[in-house]
Amino acid sequence: MIKHYHPYVKFNGTSSLELDMIIENGGSFESAQPDIDQIEIDGRNGVLLVDNERLKPVNRSFPFSFVTDHYRHIAFREEDAAEWLSAKGFKNLELSWDQDYIYKAAVVNSFDVTETVRKFGKGTLDFLIHPIKYLKIGQIEKTISNGGVLFNPTKREAYPKMTLTGTGNVTIKINDQSLVLKNITGGIVIDNENLTVTYRGQSQYDWLYSDFVHLDKGKNVISWDNSAFTLKIIPNYGVKV
Known part of the structure; x- marks a missing residue:
């Protein structure tokens, strides 16, 4: 396992570092937004806004790299990562750069092993994030x-x-x-x-x-x-x- 001074995420109790995976800069950081319906009414210009008094979940992507250049090692780690990200429902997610908080996250898209991952050891972790993070x-x-x-x-x-x-x-x-x-x-x-x-x-x-x-x-x-x-x-x- 690589050292903890590298950026990492910890999902469902397992750190990405345990899979020889570090998180890179450049991820998307969408903020939680109110859930507001736009209602169109015949004969009225514009729309009527209806606030559902809740926040929507957000999608966040984290680019990663496997810290190895050995093709066979990457193949093993791909299998480990796919198993790691197969958890159903929302699980705890921790970010090494935001250590005071616990997020609730789910993997709604399967972890796809692309040619980029296989050849270069790089890819993206995609999570659906609950709109509140917890101290x-x-x-x-x-x-x-x-x-x-x-x-x-x-x-x-x-x-x-x-x-x-x-x-x-x-x-x-x-x-x-x-x-x-x-x-x-x-x-x-x-x-x-x-x-x-x-x-x-x-x-x-x-x-x-x-x-x-x-x-x-x-x-x-x-x-x-x-x-x-x-x-x-x-x-x-x-x-x-």
């Missing part, structure tokens, strides 16, 4: 004390994953928001980003009696009204890609 410090699960504080350092609201342990009814307050849960048996996981409520892998939406919640920018005071429960939170602090 690594916000991916660490924290045990919260009743009345405790989390500070969101970003300029965006964050949508935490919350794990409650306990039985009964409980209302959790985050600043002025209330998350109301009833008839819990043993525990519950509330994923406020993906809008899911589960316990031991089973959906439990019938335990949720309120809207989902978020962490405000800055200070968040968190409390709950039933001392039989304990709470852990993964904050998911993020910024726009």
